[in-house]
Amino acid sequence: MALPGRRSSTFTRLLRHGFTDPSAAERLLDAPAMSLVRSDPMLLDALGATADPDLALRGLVRLAEAQRPDELRVLLDTVVAAKPLRDRLLGVLGASEALGDHLARHPGDWHALVTYELADLHPGVEEFERGLAEATDPVSLRVAYRRCLLAIAARDVCGTADFAQTAAELADLATATLRAALAIAKAAAPEDAALCRLAVIAMGKCGGHELNYVSDVDVIFVGEPADGVGGAGEGIDEGKAIQAATRLASHLMRICSESNIEGSIWPVDANLRPEGRNGPLVRTLSSHLAYYQRWAKTWEFQALLKARAVAGDPMLGAQYIEAVSPLVWQASEREHFVSDVQKMRRRVVDNIPPGQVDRELKLGPGGLRDVEFAVQLLQLVHGRSDASLHSGSTLEALAALAAGGYVGRADAAQLDEAYRFLRAMEHRIQLYRLRRTHLVPEDEADLRRLGRSLGLRGDPVAELNRTWRRHASVVRRLHEKLFYRPLLDAVAQLAPGEIRLSPRAARQRLEALGYADPAAALRHLEALSSGVSRKAAIQRTLLPVLLGWFADSADPDAGLLGFRKVSDALGKTPWYLRLLRDEGAAAENLARVLSAGRLAPDLLLRAPEAVAILGDPQGLAPRGREPLEQEVLAAVGRAETAEGAVAAARGMRRRELFRTTAADIIGSYGTEDSPAEEDPGALVDRVGNAVTDLNAATLAGALRAVVGERWGDILPTRFAVIGMGRFGGHELGYGSDADVLFVHEPREGVSEQEAARAANEVIAEMRRLLQVPTSDPPLLIDADLRPEGKSGPMVRTLASYAAYYRRWSLVWESQALLRAEPMAGNAELGRRFIELVDPLRYPAEGLGEDAVREIRRLKARMETERLPRGADPTLHTKLGRGGLSDVEWTVQLLQMRHGWAEPGLRTTRTREALAAARAAELISTEDAQILDEAWVLATRVRNGVMLVRGRPGDTFPSDGRELGAMGRYLGYGPGRVGAMLDDYRRTTRRARAVVEELFYGAAT
Structure with a gap:
């Protein structure tokens, strides 16, 4: 006994070994039943290794006190001498209060833990049946069940069985128990047993061989007359047979579910049967099939994925599984299948009580159901054509999905690890009191025991919470990625024959989809998907869906060819196919881009890695001038030569042009996740702003590169680039030149001749470098809008511009300056230039009347002289009736006449100026809408021509496929080319009428 006020050495040792109540532990060790082992130095070590040393010691004392004297010595001698038994026994006692209670009631059952041979480590159904063989009533069955459970728990807590083995053993024990319960029911009613054949089908986790310690065992009952004959005559009446089978099934359920002096085993739940609790408990096989074929809901087929015959008539059970399996793997062909499964998962989460969401290990976000639903959905969609996915086990199915390329290896490994940890948590929570719960405890002592049971030491509570949250976060992220993958819905909508086609059937299918050269298409398919590599497996998943998306375009053959080229270039890059399979709408985006024309594929094939843009949710958003210019100037700063710097700037421009074209195509065509934009004007503005910002950043980079190589950081003269025309108006198309003016101003101490020479050298070198033949598209600089046109100097000083405009400026030059805006170079000089030209x-x-008449005369002359010979004036987007020139000259006339009084008109942008004119009531709302609609449509046609043909043009293409592609770009379905042309003519005819009134009408 320790002296008052002093702690004994035993007390200190107990603290060190993890006891939370050392005083109580000391008293327990002093109990008479512990006299033979209290001095054993290994005992405290073994207790300290358990999940809860205090609980383990209490359980051991209770077990010892329940022994007869002769049995007590055997028990304690074994505990002292046999380390494996000591670890197993104390491990169970420290993890499960309920099993400790069982051992105290049945003190001889500890012998179930003695055997430790290899053959005993992972028993199956037959071994468990032998363990239950002597049970003849519900009470003895319950005792025998707990005795078998002791051995499973011992292997689990000692680490000789992992989670998957433990779950499989629990399912096998449940199978043996169902068989024993059915035998007891038959023995109690032999007359019923003689009338019927009854098969018990396990569902859920029992069917999937992944049962919990405490869980409802979901079943379905199938019954038939004993001799298999229905109807009248000598055979047994089917109705009587089903009644007899129902009585047997009901008795089986009571044996397992009802409580007795030993408690209950587990509830048997038959609510997954047809019609649920409202349907008959037992049906014939034909009745089951009739229900599934006519009435079953999506979730019922998902549940049948884990169906497994476990008890009763084995032949009937096998017939049931054979009959329903094809229905399971056809379920994903049902309308709205994928969305139905997704909605069901969301409903489960929505029904969790708010106070429990964060502790719900099974149903909550990032919980076990997230893994299970994602895996099951992938199985059901892809399992139609891949039998390797037909497993009821979550982990086996996940491994098969990874092996088949349907899930990335890294994602599968993370899900596997997280699922094992979360299920282990669930097991240990349930094992403590053998109660059905999925809530993580809140009590500190419970969390400590749970953490230690999982092998976490140090601060087990903090480590448990940290590890749990990390795994839950991984599960949630991957669940969102896999469960809501757009490709899934597309694969699910394919007819079964579209997933695996013979060469002949494939050729017929390609012809039906509109491929002009099915033989070439077949060669592409074979090259992409042949072989047994993981790459080929993923391609076989992608291609059936991609073929449909390509077929939705005007040129499916071009789309497939482009996909093969991109895949050939990137096929060995690990992220490429993973991106298409996993990331949002990347695959559909790529299909749309590759089949929309020549420009976007050409840009992509010059740098295929840009396909990553299509998988980034923000990847299609325009980046803006400031970040673009920062990137370009950083690249220029890293380059060793001006050529290298401008090459880097042009490479960035190519990539960003692809981003813009892709966004334009996808915004016009739309995808299943992202419908086409309703406002064509927004698409036009986005393209114009993006290309303008891109060209401005490229010019800034080229200017910095040229100046840096020749003069260092300071040019002898201040220099600015002024955007003109569509460049200054932020209305550039994909094939537009950059209209500019160049202005300079000599620095102090520099002669005007030296400054002019430096400025001209800069311009010449910029233009040369931006047009050097490379794989990147050139940026053409056009300075023809400068004073005196092509005959005038390329660059002037600010003072020279001022003198020229003061003395010689013509009205058309003032009109051209409406679009002037600084784009690169010295910002202060650019601002002063704008101040100069504003008046x-x-x-x-x-404007005076003479100036107005001059503008009208110039416009009329341009219409008659500059329209190309043979061009249809009703379809020419720039100079034709109601086209860009008509609208722009009308708006510009309003700007020049009223801009001095209306600040809103002082903009370089046509649509902004038109909106300002409407706001100022200079034009009616109706007329403004007509002009805006015509300008947007003509601009879209010009952009579409460049996208489709890969070269600029001002009128609709004449080639049938190209014209069809234009129709798709503008939102017209197949066969609607005529309607497209009629709509263009009608829109521009209305615009021309407004132009006749506003531009050529009265001068006021």
């Missing part, structure tokens, strides 16, 4: 483009008191 010219927005003249005080507006």
Whole structure:
């Protein structure tokens, strides 16, 4: 006994070994029943290794006190001498209060833990049946069940069985128990047993060989007359047979579910049967099939995925499984199948009580159901054509999905690890009191025991919470990625024959889809998907869906060819196919881009790695001038030569042009996840702004590169690039030149001749480098809008511009300056240039009548002289009736006449100026809408021509496929080319009528 106020050495040792109540532990060790082992130095070590040393010691004392004297010595001698038994016994006692209670009631059952041979480590159904063989009533069955459970728990807590083995053993024990319960029911009613054949089908986790310690055992009952004959005559009446089978099934359920002096085993739940609890408990096989073929809901087929015959008539059970399996693997062909499964998962989460969501290990976000639903959905969609996915086990199915390329290896490994940890948590929570729960405890002592049971030491509570949250976060992220994968719904909608086709059937299918050269298409398919590699397996998953998306375009053959080229270039890159399989709408985006024309595929094939843009949710958003310019200037700073710097800038421009074209195509065509944008004007503005920002950043980079190589950081003259035309108006198309003016101003101490020479050298070198033949598209600089046109100097000083405009400026030059905006170079100089030209483009008191007549004369002359010979004036987007020129000259006339008084008109952008004119009531709302619609449509046609043909043009293409592609780009379905042309003519005819009134009408 320790002296008052002093702690004994035993007390200290107990603290060190993890006891939370050392005083109580000391008293327990002093109990008479512990006299033979209290001095054993190994005992405290063994207790300290358990999940709860205090609980383990209490359980051991209770077990010892329940022994007869002769049995007590055997028990304690074995505990002292046999380390394996000591670890197993104390491990169970420290993890499960309920099994400790069982051992105290049945003190001889500890012998079930003695055997430790290899053959005993992982018993199956037959071994468990032998363990239950002597049970003849519900009470003895319950005792025998707990005795078998002792051995499973011992292997689990000692680590000689992992989670998957433990779950399989629990399912096998459940199978043996169902068989024993059915035998007891038959023995109690032999007359019923003689009338019928009854098969018990395990569902859920029992069917999937992944049962919990405490869980409802889901079953379905199938019954038939004993001799298999229905109807009248000598055979047994089917109705009587089903009644007899129902009585046997009901008795089986009571044996397992009802409580007795030993408690209950587990509830048997038959609510997964047809019609649920409202349907008959037992049906014939034909009745089951009739229900599934006519009435079953999506979730019922998902549940049948784990169906397994476990008890009763083995032949009937096998017939049931054979009959329903094809229905399971056809379920994904049902309308809205994928969305139905997704909605069901969301409903489960929505029904969790708010106070329990964060502790719900099974149903909550990031919980076990997230893994299970994702795996099951992938199985059901892809399992139609891949029998390797036909497993009821979550982990086996996940491994098969990874092996088949349906899930990335890294994702599968993370899900596997997380699922094992979360299931192990669930097992240990349930094992403590053998109660059905999936809530993580809140009590500190419970969390400590749970953490230690999982091998976490140090601070087990903190480590448990950290590890649990990490795995839950992984599960949630991957669940969202896999469960809501757009490709799934597309695969599910394919007819079964589209997934695996013979060469002949494939050729017929390709012809039906509209492929002009099915033989070439077949060669592409074979090259992409032949072989047994993981790459080929993933391609076989992607291609059936991609073929349909390509077929939705005007040129499916071009789309498939482009996909093969991209795949050939990137096929060995690990992320490429993973991106298409996993990331959002990347695959559909790629299909749309590759089959929409020549420009976007050409840009992509020059740098296939840009396909990553299509998988980024923000990847299609325009980046803006500031970040683009920062990137370009950083690349220029890293380059060793001006050539290298401008090459880097042009490479960035190519990539960003692809981003813009892809966004334009996808925004026009739409995808299943992202419908086409309703406002074509938004698409036009986005393209114009994006290409303008991109060209401005490229010019800034080229300027920095040229100046840096020749003059260092400081050019002898201040230099600015002024955007003109569509460039200054932020209305560039894909094939537009960059219209510019160049202005400079000599620095102090530099002669005007030296400054001019430096400025001209900069311009010449910029233009040369931006047009050097490479795989990147050139940026053409056009300075023809400068004073005196092509005959005038390429660059002038600010003072020279001022002198020229003061003395010689013509009205058309003032009109051209409406689009002037600084784009690169010295910002202060650019601002001063704008201050210089503002009075010219927005003249005080507006334009005089002579100037108005001159503008009208110039416009009329341009219409008659510049329209190409043979061009249809009703379809020419720039100079034709109601086209870009008509709208722009009308708006510009309003700007020059009223810009001095209306600040909103002082903009370089046509649509903004038109909106300002409407707001100022200079034009009616109806007329403004007509002009805006025509300008947007003509701009979209020009953009579409460049996208489809890969070269600029001002009128619709004449080739049938190209014209069809234009129709798709503008939102017209197949066969609607005529309607497209009629709509264009009608829209521009209305615009021309407004132009006749506003531009050529009265001068006021």
